[in-house]
Amino acid sequence: MLTNWLIIMVKARKDSNTEEKILIAARQVFIEKGLAGARMQDIADRAEINKAMLHYYFKNKDMLFEVIFRETAGKLFPHFEKLMESDLNFFDKIRSIVSSYIEMIIQNPYLPLFVMNEMNKNPEIGIKTFFEAQKPGFVKKFRESIEENMKAGLIQPINPIHLIMNIFSMCAFPFIAKPMIKLLTGLEDEQFKNLMEQRKVLVAEFIINSIRK
């Protein structure tokens, strides 16, 4: 009997990879519902295991959430630091950032709202975790690059912070406002998706148009 049982154990460990199933399910549920709205039962169901397992792998709901939030926040500004160091000219850097950022959000539409919302609603956990997940070096480099190009007379004077806010606002906000936009315009998902595709080039040109001398 005991032997029999051991075999089952080993088998289970080998092919199920429960932890990964939990993480996948938790990702979906937390990002869709938020910390307050998420249900452990829901996560367990999607992972096709039972609630007890969740607590076996991750002490409690908050711990599990923290793991998900950390990895998600880490995706917010992907490879931008490298991009800032590349030898693209300033306008092409902006084009590249806008395009890849919108594409990233198209792939993860709930991501911006999730991160922003949790940082607002749960300052403790959100902020603490965000700091660890994010190497904010990219913002500094971006600011420097903007100032350089201003001094070189290539772009009009503007507070770099405002320019950066403008860029990311136009990239991220439409996804956050999607239900409202659909309601106000009568668009369907497919058409909305097309609009967002267009924005990959349109937003960059809109910005460059505004700051170029």
Add this chain to the structure above:
Amino acid sequence: MLTNWLIIMVKARKDSNTEEKILIAARQVFIEKGLAGARMQDIADRAEINKAMLHYYFKNKDMLFEVIFRETAGKLFPHFEKLMESDLNFFDKIRSIVSSYIEMIIQNPYLPLFVMNEMNKNPEIGIKTFFEAQKPGFVKKFRESIEENMKAGLIQPINPIHLIMNIFSMCAFPFIAKPMIKLLTGLEDEQFKNLMEQRKVLVAEFIINSIRK
């Protein structure tokens, strides 16, 4: 005894105005915590009454939420319809919209995140209620005005939807991203507020700069 009790009743009805106290408290709690995160006990405490009263005035949590959401969603696009009909020139209309919109959000910083978040998380209640609260006539008028000015050759060609998205993105998003912006820039509340004040004129000029011929 009965008489005595009647006097108390009448008095209470006269000076306490419980319903209003509940609405004020519910507004605060729901907007700050969201539907899922809000607690009836919390609302009762802030209104300085007990939970039973909440159910007496508003059947249940969802009903109370719906009232708050409806009135809040109704504030989203204030007097813009009138503004579009005014005889301001197109650029001044944009200046006026941006400025008054940002000012409105400064007065109600949680409003955009609240409405967007609930519409994403609770499609049923959010969307149903939003439709009733909003007279979306302003968007239509705005689109027409943009198209007019494009045909008149006053502004560069652009899909009106994108322009409208750009405008409201730059107005609203920084407030949604406030915790992240503070983290990334190291700004304090006071300085952040100053930035937002600046944006009342800056965002409009940024837009006009981009679309003007």
Add this chain to the structure above:
DNA sequence: GTCTATATTCAGATAGAC
């Protein structure tokens, strides 16, 4: 209309067998 007390439901967490 307002309160206290209580019922009900739900969700997070644990115990213990296998």
Add this chain to the structure above:
DNA sequence: GTCTATCTGAATATAGAC
């Protein structure tokens, strides 16, 4: 490691006196 069964606490909701 995984499951079933159970506990505990929290949160919504109701009953009933005044």
